[in-house]
Amino acid sequence: MKLKPCNAFFFASLLSLHLVAQPPVTKAEVIPITEAIADDPEVQKVIEPLAAEIKATFGQPLVQAPQGVFRGRRGEENLLGYWVSDVMRHAAQPLVGVPVRFAITNAGGLRANLRPGQIKVGDIFELMPFENELVVVELTGAEVIQVVKEGLLRRGGEPCSGVKVKVEGTPQQATLTVTWEDGSAIDPSAVVKVATTDYLYAGGDSIPTLKKGRKPFTTGVTLRQMLLDQCTAIGKAGKELLPPAPGRYVVPASIQEAIRDKTFKL
Amino acid sequence: MERRTFLASLSAAAAVASRVPLKATEGPDSGRITLLHTNDTHSRIEPFGPGNGAISGKGGMARRATLVKQLRGQLGSILLLDAGDTFQGTPYFNRYKGRLDYQLMRMIGYDATTLGNHDFDNGVGMLVEAIESMEQLKHRNPPFAFLNCNFDCKGAPALAKRVRPYLVRDFPGVRVGITGVGVAFAGLVASKNHEGISWNDPYESLKPVVKRLREVEKVDLVVVLSHLGYDNKDGAPDDLRMPGQVAGIDAIIGGHSHTFLDAPVKVKQAQGETLVFQVGFGGVNLGRMDFALARGEVKAASGAAMPVVG
DSSP, X not given: OOHHHHHHHHHHHHXXXXXXXXXXXXXXXOXXXXXXXXXXXXXXXHHHHHHHHHHHHTTOEEEEETTOBOOOXXXXXXXXXXXXXXXXXHHHHHHHTSOOOEEEOOGGGOOSOBOSEEEEHHHHHHHOOSOOEEEEEEEEHHHHHHHHHHHHHXXXXXXXXXXXXXXXXXXXXXXXXXXXXXXXXXXXXXXXXXXXXXXXXXXXGGOGGGGGOEEEEEEEEXXXXXXXXXXXXXXXXXXXXXXXXXXXXXXXXXXXXXXXXXXXXX | OOHHHHHHHHXXXXXXXXXXXXXXXXXXXXXXXXXXXXXXXXXXXXXOOTTSGGGTTBOOHXXXXXXXXXXXXXXXXXXXXXXXXXXXXXXXXXXXXXXXXXXXXXXXXXXXXXXXXXXXXXXXXXXXXXXXXXXXXXXXXXXXXXXXXXXXXXXXXXXXXXXXXXXXXXXXXXXXXXXXXXXXXXXXXXXXXXXXXXXXXXXXXXXXXXXXXXHTSOOSEEEEEEESOSOOTTSOOOTTTHXXXXXXXXXXXXXXXXXXXXXXXXXXXXXXXEEEEOBOSTTSEEEEEEEEEETTEEEEEEEEEEEOBO
């Protein structure tokens, strides 16, 4: 925030008001100047017990995750990201009323692993502290492949749902194959619904092709709420939260290394 | 400038401003009014926690209440307004469904708000319930008004009777008319959540309302609460282009785009200038616009964003 111009403007404004108003001289009165604004006791009295209640809800158990769900260390797949993108894709479908073929989120937005054991409300807040919302857009098949490629080149593959990605060859000479999750080919001209976040859609984390998404539908549902709802549903059904199967990104170690070194091109 | 110095001088400015007001001493033809405003507060009941960059530790409704109370005591003629998207963003919304936000707004002394797209996130029924809970609160402050002139709410009677196209308020030497406009639902609000409500072009909806406020209600100052966005690159109606499309607006209190402005932007219009302002989101800042009028005409106008810090 630029403070200085603002302040100058403020005084200028007072001057102009003064000139127009030409008020009679009024009695001076001491008004305390404090930089900090205290809480209003009446309003704070209402908020305090509710804040305590909100904090208490953070300890509420949602579901058991005996293996935990992890982002994966170097060279490992981001199963937590796969789970989040699966939830996004499946939550988006009823909202738009048609199948959503692909979902993508950013690994950088997942701030904590789900450690083995009881998953509580607070764990989901730690995993997803941001207020990012689910957005559904339309892309062509060719654009879906391009989105995957951009995520791959920048971060070694952003977590996604609905596709399988395979890189073969050497860092010097590699081929990329992207298919739907059942192995069928992606028709480059087909128009499909894609679930992502408002952050990525706005150009966050450098997946520029996502910005081309057409007919954006902002759901108003935060990713966090979606994850909370999903955990609640699994827990209520008496089931456990298990990590999705690996195998969505198959990338040779030498190419993963080249991606990290920023020497890899496709 | 150091934050500390800036804040001290800002408070000083507020104190000096309180010596300027005209009030009764100025005569019946002159007056001044201060518009205080927020937008996109998004259920930020408490200040932002750590880890939120530049806005960490800022905001909070209890502090906002104190700041408003201080300014009210200093300035007298005040309208406290909001430009919509009160709902969605923290667990408070998930738990209290917007009822808490509206109730606290009444306690702080809001005069009016408008409806943003997120205020429909739980559907029209839940929105009406939140408004009802605010109206039924036992508090010395009267319920605040919901202003919008471009939603056709005929198909949602419970909301229709709570949303009015404009509000007129009288202050010493100033008669103020306030109206509101909302953003198109397409792509923002699921159709089941705005059932019975249709959207009309905001500029076309504003024209007859502003005309009525000027010619029939004889107001001196026209204020629009706009949840359209500051500067829409896609050609959708927005705050910066509104003055050129609708003549006779003095102030636009904006929202939707979460635009942080330090001071209002002056935009030329057919009958002078319009002040366009917006103060980010989450109650981080409180907006302030001062108008001095003489014989029903704006003689001076200015404003600034006031940080809500503890």
